[in-house]
Amino acid sequence: MTQFMDVHHGMxxxxxxxxxxxxxxxxxxxxxxxxRFEKVWADPQSGTVYCLSDAPSAxxxxxxxxxxxxxxxxxxxxxxxx
Amino acid sequence: MTQFMDVHHGMxxxxxxxxxxxxxxxxxxxxxxxxRFEKVWADPQSGTVYCLSDAPSAxxxxxxxxxxxxxxxxxxxxxxxx
Numbered sequence: 001m002t003q004f005m006d007v008h009h010g011m012x013x014x015x016x017x018x019x020x021x022x023x024x025x026x027x028x029x030x031x032x033x034x035x036r037f038e039k040v041w042a043d044p045q046s047g048t049v050y051c052l053s054d055a056p057s058a059x060x061x062x063x064x065x066x067x068x069x070x071x072x073x074x075x076x077x078x079x080x081x082x
Numbered sequence: 083m084t085q086f087m088d089v090h091h092g093m094x095x096x097x098x099x100x101x102x103x104x105x106x107x108x109x110x111x112x113x114x115x116x117x118r119f120e121k122v123w124a125d126p127q128s129g130t131v132y133c134l135s136d137a138p139s140a141x142x143x144x145x146x147x148x149x150x151x152x153x154x155x156x157x158x159x160x161x162x163x164x
Contacts, residue, residue: 005123005132016162023164041087041134041160048158050087050132052123076130078123080098082105 001034001054002079004061006072012047019049025068026051033060052078083116083136084161086143088154094129101131107150108133115142134160 023040030037035055042049051072055061058075065072101124108119117137124131133154137143140157147154 003123005125005130014162016164019162020164040164041085042162043087043158043160044162046158050160076125076128078125078132080096080101080124080126082098082102082122 001036001056002077003081004053004055004058004075005078006051006053006058006061006065006075008049008051008065008070009073010047011042011049012044014042014044014047014049022068022070023051026064029067030064033063035060035064037064083118083138084159085163086135086137086140086157087160088133088135088140088143088147088157090131090133090147090152091155092129093124093131094126096124096126096129096131104150104152105133108146111149112146115146117142117146119146 019042026037038052040051053061105122120134122133
């Protein structure tokens with residue numbers, strides 16, 4: 001398992017409820033791809049969402065996001081933390 | 083206090099030690115601007131670093147990063163989390 005940070009653009013004006021619902025939709029099916037979504041952060045002003053996960057691959061993360069209707073614009077493995 | 087996610091590009095090949103040292107340099111002086119750096123994640127392959135903090139403003143975050151020699155390329159307030 002590797003940690004991934006994925007980024008979604010174009011989410012201007014996203015509300016706390018919309019973020020929660022989108023995140024919950026991902027969490028609901030995450031085990032089907034062996035993914036564990038840890039946390040999401042959103043900047044409604046610029047429309048940027050950051051999503052941290054543990055997953056077997058970037059493709060697995062993207063498959064979940066795709067199925068729930070919000071494909072990521074970037075997915076980076078982030079093996080280093082401090 | 084607001085939560086901020088800042089992003090650094092151009093850090094290709096960054097090592098675990100370099101990330102720790104850079105983060106520690108920020109932490110060492112963070113209180114001078116009322117900032118609390120929570121966590122950093124790095125993708126050495128694309129050279130992207132994500133840095134999560136609690137701070138009074140984006141400018142306060144940038145002043146710390148500037149003084150320690152690694153100015154952020156983007157700083158987003160992320161008031162929403164899930």
